[in-house]
Amino acid sequence: MSSGTATLSPTGAPARPTALIRASRGLFQIDFQALWQFRELLYFFVWRDLKVRYKQTAIGAAWALLQPLMTMVIFSVVFGRFAKIPSDGFPYPIFAYAALLPWYYFAQAVNNCAVSLVGDAGLVRKVYFPRLILPLAAVLRPIVDMLLSLLILLGMMVWFGIVPTWRLFLLPLFLLQASLTALGAGLWLTALNVRYRDVGYTIPFLVQAWMFASPVVYSLNLVPAEWRLLYSLNPMVGVIEGFRWALLGTASPAMGPIFMSLAAVLSLVFGGILFFNRMERSFADVI
Amino acid sequence: MGDVAIRVEHLSKRYDIGRALTRHDTLRDHLMHSARTLFRRNSRASKVAPFWALQDVSFEVRHGELVGIVGANGAGKSTLLKILSRITPPTAGQAEIFGRVGSLLEVGSGFHSELTGRENVYLQGVLLGMAKSEIDAKFDEIVAFAEVDQFLDTPVKRYSSGMYVRLAFAVAAHLDPEILLIDEVLAVGDATYQRRCVERMSQLTSNGKTVLFVSHNMDLIPRLCQRAILLKHGRIHSAGPASEIVEEYLGGQITDANTTDLLQKPRYGDGRARFTSLEVIDAAGRAKGTHTSGDDLLLRIGIEAFEPVSDAAIAVALHNLSGTRLITSWTREASFPVSLQPGAHIFECCLRQLRLRPGHSVTVGLWMESKGTFMDHIDVAQMVNVVDGHGTRHLSTASSQGILLCDYVWSGGPTESAPTPERSLPSITCQP
Numbered sequence: 001m002s003s004g005t006a007t008l009s010p011t012g013a014p015a016r017p018t019a020l021i022r023a024s025r026g027l028f029q030i031d032f033q034a035l036w037q038f039r040e041l042l043y044f045f046v047w048r049d050l051k052v053r054y055k056q057t058a059i060g061a062a063w064a065l066l067q068p069l070m071t072m073v074i075f076s077v078v079f080g081r082f083a084k085i086p087s088d089g090f091p092y093p094i095f096a097y098a099a100l101l102p103w104y105y106f107a108q109a110v111n112n113c114a115v116s117l118v119g120d121a122g123l124v125r126k127v128y129f130p131r132l133i134l135p136l137a138a139v140l141r142p143i144v145d146m147l148l149s150l151l152i153l154l155g156m157m158v159w160f161g162i163v164p165t166w167r168l169f170l171l172p173l174f175l176l177q178a179s180l181t182a183l184g185a186g187l188w189l190t191a192l193n194v195r196y197r198d199v200g201y202t203i204p205f206l207v208q209a210w211m212f213a214s215p216v217v218y219s220l221n222l223v224p225a226e227w228r229l230l231y232s233l234n235p236m237v238g239v240i241e242g243f244r245w246a247l248l249g250t251a252s253p254a255m256g257p258i259f260m261s262l263a264a265v266l267s268l269v270f271g272g273i274l275f276f277n278r279m280e281r282s283f284a285d286v287i
Numbered sequence: 288m289g290d291v292a293i294r295v296e297h298l299s300k301r302y303d304i305g306r307a308l309t310r311h312d313t314l315r316d317h318l319m320h321s322a323r324t325l326f327r328r329n330s331r332a333s334k335v336a337p338f339w340a341l342q343d344v345s346f347e348v349r350h351g352e353l354v355g356i357v358g359a360n361g362a363g364k365s366t367l368l369k370i371l372s373r374i375t376p377p378t379a380g381q382a383e384i385f386g387r388v389g390s391l392l393e394v395g396s397g398f399h400s401e402l403t404g405r406e407n408v409y410l411q412g413v414l415l416g417m418a419k420s421e422i423d424a425k426f427d428e429i430v431a432f433a434e435v436d437q438f439l440d441t442p443v444k445r446y447s448s449g450m451y452v453r454l455a456f457a458v459a460a461h462l463d464p465e466i467l468l469i470d471e472v473l474a475v476g477d478a479t480y481q482r483r484c485v486e487r488m489s490q491l492t493s494n495g496k497t498v499l500f501v502s503h504n505m506d507l508i509p510r511l512c513q514r515a516i517l518l519k520h521g522r523i524h525s526a527g528p529a530s531e532i533v534e535e536y537l538g539g540q541i542t543d544a545n546t547t548d549l550l551q552k553p554r555y556g557d558g559r560a561r562f563t564s565l566e567v568i569d570a571a572g573r574a575k576g577t578h579t580s581g582d583d584l585l586l587r588i589g590i591e592a593f594e595p596v597s598d599a600a601i602a603v604a605l606h607n608l609s610g611t612r613l614i615t616s617w618t619r620e621a622s623f624p625v626s627l628q629p630g631a632h633i634f635e636c637c638l639r640q641l642r643l644r645p646g647h648s649v650t651v652g653l654w655m656e657s658k659g660t661f662m663d664h665i666d667v668a669q670m671v672n673v674v675d676g677h678g679t680r681h682l683s684t685a686s687s688q689g690i691l692l693c694d695y696v697w698s699g700g701p702t703e704s705a706p707t708p709e710r711s712l713p714s715i716t717c718q719p
Contacts, residue, residue, distance in 0.1 A: 019388065021373060022381035037416070044413045052401045055442075126396040127414055128373045284375040285302065 034130045041129055045137035049112075050144060064145035065152060068100045075100075079217045088219050088250050094160050097153055098247045099216045099240045102178045105146040106236060107207045109179065112138035113186025114203050118193050121287045131280050132273075135190050139183045143175070153247065167246040174242035181235040181265050187272030191279040194287050215240050220253070232257030235265040290385065292466050292497040293348040293371065297380035300341040300366050300521075340366040342521040343380070350386070350465070353488070353498040355508040355529055357536050358518035360553040364501045367518070368392060368470050371499070386465030386497070389415055393470070395455035400444035404435055404454055407443055411458045425461045432483075433457035449659045453480055460487045466497045471555075480659075485511060503555065503666055505533050505610040533610040537650060537667060549589075549653075549668055556663035559596055560627050562653050564589035565668045577672045580645045580692055584638040584671070588653065592627035596662070599625040602654040603636050605671075607690055613649060614638065642692040645675035 057063060072093055079085045080092030087095035116134040117124055124131065157164060193199040214236040215223070223231050231237060238261030241253040341363045348354050356364045369375045371382055372390035397414040398407045408429055412422040422429075430436050433454040435446070443451060469488070489511060492498055502508055508515055508529050515532035517524045525535060549562045566574045566587045578584050586603060602617040616636055618625050625634070643649060651669040655662045 018386055019373065019384040020381065021370060021377065021384070023377050023379055038413075040419055041413050044410055048399060048402065048406075048410055051406065052399060055401050122393075122396050123414070124374075126374070126393040128390065129414065129416075281376050284369065 031130055035132065038129050038133055042133050042137050042140070045133065046141045046144075049137070049141050061145075061148060064148050068097065068104045068149050069152065071104075072097045072100055075217055085218050086222070088221065088244075090162075090248055090250070091160055094153075094156050094162065094248065095219075095244070096217065097156060098244050099214075101146060101149055101153060102174065102239050102243045103211060103214065103216050103236070104149070105142050105175075106178050106182050106239070107211070108142035108145065109139045109182035110186050110189070110207060111203055112141060113182060114189035114193055114199060116186070117190045117283060117287065118197070118200070124283050124287050131283060132276065135183060135186050135276070138190075139179050139186060143179075146175070157247070162248060164247065165249060167249065171243070171246045174239050174246060177235060177242070177261070177265055178239045180269050181239065184235075184265060184268030184270075184272040187269070187276040191276045191283075194279065194283055210234075210236065220257075228254075229256055229260055232260040233264045235261045235268065237261060238265075290350050291347050291383075292350045292352070292385050293346075293382065293499065294385075295347070295367075295371075295380070295382045296345050298341055298344045298367070298370060298377050298382055299339060299379040300363075300370060300375070301378040302338045302340055339521050341370070341377070344518075344521075344523055345380075346516060346523065346526060348497060348499060350497050351492065351495045352514065353492040353500060353512045355512035355515040355532075356499065356501045356518060357503075357505070357508060357515055357532060358524075360555075362518040363521040364518055365392070365470055366521075368468050368499065368501055372468055384466060387416070387463075388466045388468065389459065389462040389464030390468035391415075391456075391459040391470070392468070394452045394459075398443055398451070398455060401442055403442055404430075404439045404446070408454065408458055411455065412462070415459060415462045416464075417462055421463070429454075429457045429461050432460065432487075447658070449480060456480070456484055456487075460484070460491075464496070466499070467491060468499050470501045471503065503553075503664075505537060505606065505666060506612050509533050509610050530610065534608050537606070537608050537610060549665060552665045552668060554663055554665045556655070556661040559594055559657070559662045560590055560592035560599070560655060561663045562588065562655065562665055562668065563591045563631070565651060565653060567651075567669065567671055576670075577674045578641065578643070578649075580673050580675055581640060581642050584641045586636045586638070586651065588634045588636065590627065590632040590634065590655070592629055592632065594629055596627040596657050599627050599655060599657040599662070601625055601634060601636075602656075603638075604652045604654070605638075605649045606652060607647065607649055611690070613643070613690060614641070643673045644690055644692050645673050647690070648672050 054061060075096045076093045080087065080096070085092075113135045116138040117131065120134055123129075124134075154164070189199050189203065213231075213234055220228070220231075220237065220241055238253065238258055241250075241257075244250045245252050344363070344367065356367065358364050366375075368390065369392065370377050371384065372388065372392065374392070395411075397411045399410065402410065408426065409419065409422055412429075413419065430439060433450070433456075435450050435454050438446065438450065443454070446454070467488075485507065488498060488500070500508075500512060512529040514527065515529040516526045517532050517536050525532060549564055554561070564587075567576065567578065568585045568587050569575055570583075570585070572587075588601065588603075590601075600617065600619045602615060604615045605613040607613060616638060648670050650667045651671060653663070653665045653668045655664070
């Protein structure tokens with residue numbers, strides 16, 4: 001009775017298989033069909049995380065507003081009043097807040113993204129779905145918070161007498177760049193986090209360092225001109241300058257840094273997907 | 288119908304346990320290890336010992352079949368289902384699947400404790416691959432099956448474990464796949480829940496669904512499945528009609544069944560308490576390996592608890608080698624309260640005047656649960672040979688002659704000259 005194979009039933013004449021499971025997979029291969037099939041899951045993950053957060057906190061959505069608001073107050077006192085950092089001719093509070101908006105979004109997105117796989121380890125071990133959905137949902141969720149904060153900013157603009165222009169409609173483009181940057185970095189971090197839990201500890205430091213490498217508390221003009229192109233390798237430079245340009249009407253960023261930012265973000269995302277795909281095969285075994 | 292639903296060809300899965308043992312959970316460990324291996328060139332080769340969880344497994348399942356997968360712990364059953372569910376890729380070989388797959392490897396793995404029952408039904412449904420519109424349509428049916436309608440808007444963290452698993456299984460059972468992969472979901476929940484799961488599963492196959500079913504429950508496999516596959520050390524040991532395979536599997540466990548060290552046995556449960564020993568003893572308390580048909584069967588059960596458990600229950604069940612349950616003895620039915628304290632316990636169970644046909648072996652299985660959750664279960668804790676000690680007149684030991692024994696007399700003849708039937712039976716020798 002013992003043999004390597006056992007045929008339970010004679011071979012039928014089947015049609016094309018709906019799923020073919022095998023070992024070898026290409027280097028850059030995203031199963032778009034599966035992603036599309038599970039698109040509702042993406043929505044439900046975002047919905048679940050929002051819901052759970054607001055259920056567990058006492059003041060719920062207010063946190064999303066308070067954090068950037070309080071940070072703005074602190075920055076205005078420390079960097080605006082004491083250090084007297086120039087703010088391109090705008091009141092420092094609104095100058096800082098216009099940058100804190102994309103920055104808070106980005107910081108949250110990277111953070112969520114980095115812990116997305118480990119946070120749902122039970123699912124990764126026991127349920128099949130395209131793994132990419134978890135980091136994607138993690139990047140999408142904080143957009144809701146950002147939109148709430150945007151309302152406050154619009155209120156502040158009225159207060160300071162700044163009239164929004166048509167440029168406001170280009171804001172989604174810069175938001176997209178921020179999302180892609182967060183996704184690119186997050187994909188690396190979350191895949192690494194599955195194997196090395198150190199990543200969880202490095203994130204707060206990483207995000208803080210990244211903030212000071214971005215023109216959040218200061219203006220791009222403070223960066224020496226000869227360093228600006230290199231500085232713009234940081235994709236968040238383009239995002240933050242873009243936000244200030246679209247919301248406040250600061251001088252439009254130069255083309256060179258914009259392309260630099262774009263190139264950087266695209267290679268970050270592309271590399272992130274490659275790395276994520278490579279690691280994805282062992283997620284269920286290692287996590 | 289009749290077409291191939293799952294075709295598995297030379298499927299293998301390797302885990303590098305050497306690497307897993309020295310799994311670098313922190314980056315520092317990894318760097319240290321890399322530095323060390325840099326200087327000791329061969330150490331890497333000696334450390335990585337490949338472990339084949341599955342090796343060259345091939346089989347086919349047709350549409351409409353319910354196939355059971357049996358085997359000891361670590362035989363590769365769960366790995367096989369994980370590969371077929373696309374959770375983990377194989378190392379070699381391939382599998383083709385013809386039809387929509389629903390897999391249920393763990394009950395409630397998609398549940399979030401903060402969300403309500405209603406919200407979790409949607410989340411779980413979408414996770415298993417249902418469309419939202421599909422869940423809308425089946426929502427009432429799912430809730431009715433789970434019997435949680437009053438608690439729909441309560442967070443599931445307030446659910447009893449029974450309600451929790453009922454709801455989770457209800458969602459999966461209403462997923463409408465052509466192929467269903469199930470791993471041991473029946474190991475949880477109370478008896479009513481289990482019975483309904485079983486009903487639902489046989490209902491699914493009668494509707495032409497294909498089910499691949501991993502279980503340790505040797506009662507269930509022959510009842511539910513037409514065919515079964517026995518895995519042993521990652522290879523297919525045998526495949527065929529379910530009852531034969533189960534008999535072979537249980538028979539294979541005889542060899543190690545007489546070790547009384549239960550800690551080595553395959554088991555499952557949440558581990559709050561565990562069985563440590565099981566002895567068949569005679570009236571004087573001496574251990575023995577046989578049971579004399581008609582005598583009392585005395586079992587002494589050692590239990591070690593790791594935390595206080597009130598409202599526990601212990602069950603003993605005897606099976607014959609073809610997996611048919613002969614007897615269940617349950618503390619709840621006997622209204623014997625069991626509460627455990629951290630430390631060792633001894634319980635004794637007396638099955639009075641157990642009249643099994645001599646010449647055969649029966650297996651003793653042990654269960655221990657509390658509030659519907661299994662704490663420990665061992666399928667075959669002990670093998671007991673049944674011997675004839677009372678000079679029974681019925682000498683046939685063939686199992687085709689039945690599994691039970693009783694004294695009997697015959698009388699009668701042609702109706703015209705029938706003598707008065709003699710009804711005084713010899714008194715039964717075994718007294719409690």
